[in-house]
Structure formats: structure tokens, C-alpha cells
Amino acid sequence: MIVTASIVTYKTNTDELSKCLSSILCSPIFRIFISDNSPNDDLRRICKQYDRVEYIFNNANIGYGAGHNVAIRYAMKIKSCYHLVLNSDVYFEPTIIGKITDYMENNENVAQLQPKITYPDGTLQLAQRLLPTPFNLISRRFLPNSLSRMLNSKYTLSFWDHNCTVNIPYHQGSFMFFRMDALNRVGLFDERFFMYPEDIDITRRMHKYFKTIYWPKVSIVHNHRAESYQSTKLLVIHIINMIKYFNKWGWIVDRERSRWNNQVLQALGYKKK
Numbered sequence: 001m002i003v004t005a006s007i008v009t010y011k012t013n014t015d016e017l018s019k020c021l022s023s024i025l026c027s028p029i030f031r032i033f034i035s036d037n038s039p040n041d042d043l044r045r046i047c048k049q050y051d052r053v054e055y056i057f058n059n060a061n062i063g064y065g066a067g068h069n070v071a072i073r074y075a076m077k078i079k080s081c082y083h084l085v086l087n088s089d090v091y092f093e094p095t096i097i098g099k100i101t102d103y104m105e106n107n108e109n110v111a112q113l114q115p116k117i118t119y120p121d122g123t124l125q126l127a128q129r130l131l132p133t134p135f136n137l138i139s140r141r142f143l144p145n146s147l148s149r150m151l152n153s154k155y156t157l158s159f160w161d162h163n164c165t166v167n168i169p170y171h172q173g174s175f176m177f178f179r180m181d182a183l184n185r186v187g188l189f190d191e192r193f194f195m196y197p198e199d200i201d202i203t204r205r206m207h208k209y210f211k212t213i214y215w216p217k218v219s220i221v222h223n224h225r226a227e228s229y230q231s232t233k234l235l236v237i238h239i240i241n242m243i244k245y246f247n248k249w250g251w252i253v254d255r256e257r258s259r260w261n262n263q264v265l266q267a268l269g270y271k272k273k
Helices: 014-024 064-077 096-106 134-142 145-155 180-186 198-207 232-249 255-267
Strands: 003-009 031-036 053-057 082-086 110-118 175-179 211-222
Touching: 003 014, 003 064, 014 031, 031 064, 053 064, 064 082, 064 180, 064 198, 082 096, 082 180, 096 110, 096 175, 096 211, 110 180, 110 198, 134 145, 175 180, 175 198, 180 198, 198 211, 198 232, 198 255
Parallel strands: 003 031, 003 082, 031 053, 110 211
Antiparallel strands: 082 175, 110 175
């Protein structure tokens, strides 16, 4: 059984990448693809230090989803059974991948899995969410906290203790463990999204046919920086790509969104305050 992984890089800090690779290489992953969108191939030198790392220089910033698609197609050629999409600012214990793979092997209806995710200080990261409405994103970005707090609690599922296994249609893209057979059926990342909503899009496409599971029996660390909250350029990119997302799936009317979000809230025992 072959398990592969991919990281998309763009001017990535070498210490951060080395820490991530060292973490992955302690686990039973057959090959790690570095799909580099940087303007030069300086990261090639770092990658050459590791036996199971394959460096791919894309010679352009083709986007996050497109960069992972390049790597996933390589993984398909070597008949990978499972593929892990992750960020370079993620690290985890050596036993994590084996435990996740065992769970997937014993649950054939699960196409995608995400473990519990924490910040480096151990604080829970709210990486599983409802499918967003336009108002969810507007309120998070532009309304005062006093007005957006209740909406955010529902959308980000912060009311929930994150200690039970749940089928959730939106997994954040920092750590996404896929069954390859499901990717062959559903398709890869939608490359019209340069960055940000590609994780929402692919999870909901998987969720339509399979289970997309949050599994808290294991946890990983994500040193998440929320860069679009700090950079005007990245905020504009985020907005443009969310417009593309809502153009694809629906702004006001999205029946799948309504049905699946209600199913999640019911499963988690949500009660409106």
C-alpha cells in the first residue's frame, strides 16, 4: 500500500520546510512531492538532502490547487493508494499517518480525513466548518466582533468541543488525507481557484459521494498565520477567488449547502441561543 504526500511551496522558509519534511519522513510515506511555485529553484538544494523527496519546479506561480494537482498526477503514476495534501507549516508525530491509514482501510466509505489540528501552543484550531454563505465571510471580515460573534460560533463550529468523529463537508486545506480512488472519481482541485476556496470546493465534491471525516483520535500541529488578514494583496486574492466560488455553487440559493450544514449542526447538537 503506497501513501504519498505533497507540499506546494512559494518562497517558503527553508527552516520551516525542513522541519515539515523531517516530520513526514519519520512516517510511512513512500514519496513526498514538493511542487514549487517559486520564481527560482533554490529549494531544490534542500529537497536533495532527503531520499524520499521528489522536487518539481513549476517555473511559475500556478496557484495552490494547481500545484498540488501536479504532484497528485505524479502520485497516480506510481499507483498511490492514499495522498496527503499539507502545508509546509505543519508537523506531527511519526505514528499519525499509520493510524490514519488504518482508519481509512477499515472505513471504505471515507474518502477524505482530517485529524484534530492545534496551534503550536496546543490551542485548538477551528479547521472544520460549515459551508460558507457570503454573509458568513462578510461578517467575519468587516463586522465588529460584537455583531459577528454568534454567526462565527455557528459557522466555525466553535460551540463544539471537537472530541467526536463527524462527517463534515468543509476541511481546511492545511492537512487533507485523500483516498486516491475517490480523487479519480471526483476529480482533482479546481484550478480556476488560484488560492483559498479550493479546499472548500474539493471537500464538498467529495462529500457528495463519500464521507469526509473529522477524526480527533490523532492530532497535528499547524503554525497557521492567517496571512490574508495581514496582507491587502492576499485579501484581494481571497475576495476574488471567493467570488468565483459563489459563482460556481450559488450565492443565496445553494441547496446542498443548506442541507449539509443543517445535518452537521443537528449531529453536533447545535442549539440557537
